[in-house]
Amino acid sequence: MPDPPPPNTNSRPDRRRSIRICCSGAAEGVSDQPGHLFRGELRNISETGCFISVRASLRLPPGACVQLRFRLGRAEYNAVARVIETLPSSGLRLHFIATDPAFIDRIRQIVRPDRRPAAPDLP
Numbered sequence: 195m196p197d198p199p200p201p202n203t204n205s206r207p208d209r210r211r212s213i214r215i216c217c218s219g220a221a222e223g224v225s226d227q228p229g230h231l232f233r234g235e236l237r238n239i240s241e242t243g244c245f246i247s248v249r250a251s252l253r254l255p256p257g258a259c260v261q262l263r264f265r266l267g268r269a270e271y272n273a274v275a276r277v278i279e280t281l282p283s284s285g286l287r288l289h290f291i292a293t294d295p296a297f298i299d300r301i302r303q304i305v306r307p308d309r310r311p312a313a314p315d316l317p
Contacts, residue, residue: 212305213241213305213306215238215239217266217304219236219264220235223263223275224261225261226259226260227258230258232250232286236264239266239301239304239305241302241305242289243288243290246264247284248285256279256280257276259274262275269300274292275291276291
């Protein structure tokens with residue numbers, strides 16, 4: 195009798211290199227492709243990228259660059275990202291490409307709270 199299929203039956207291998215968390219926050223972006231301004235909802239984030247759900251049908255090709263702005267809680271973030279995949283009527287998978295170390299540190303504190311700087315000991 196054949197072995198049962200593995201739990202992940204997706205045809206693409208999972209290449210994620212960092213932990214991602216589910217979240218919710220307003221997001222908007224402007225692409226280097228003419229006429230592509232979009233607004234959506236941030237659905238998950240990691241140190242290396244995010245997924246933004248959108249209602250409109252976008253036709254951004256893989257590799258297109260996006261100036262991205264999003265909110266998580268009270269904080270606002272800005273980043274440049276590259277389109278990994280556009281999912282019709284669903285959203286965009288994005289990879290952060292032009293970020294400064296402070297941006298990554300802020301995202302890391304959200305994704306990996308165990309790596310927050312330790313508070314100083316009080317007397």
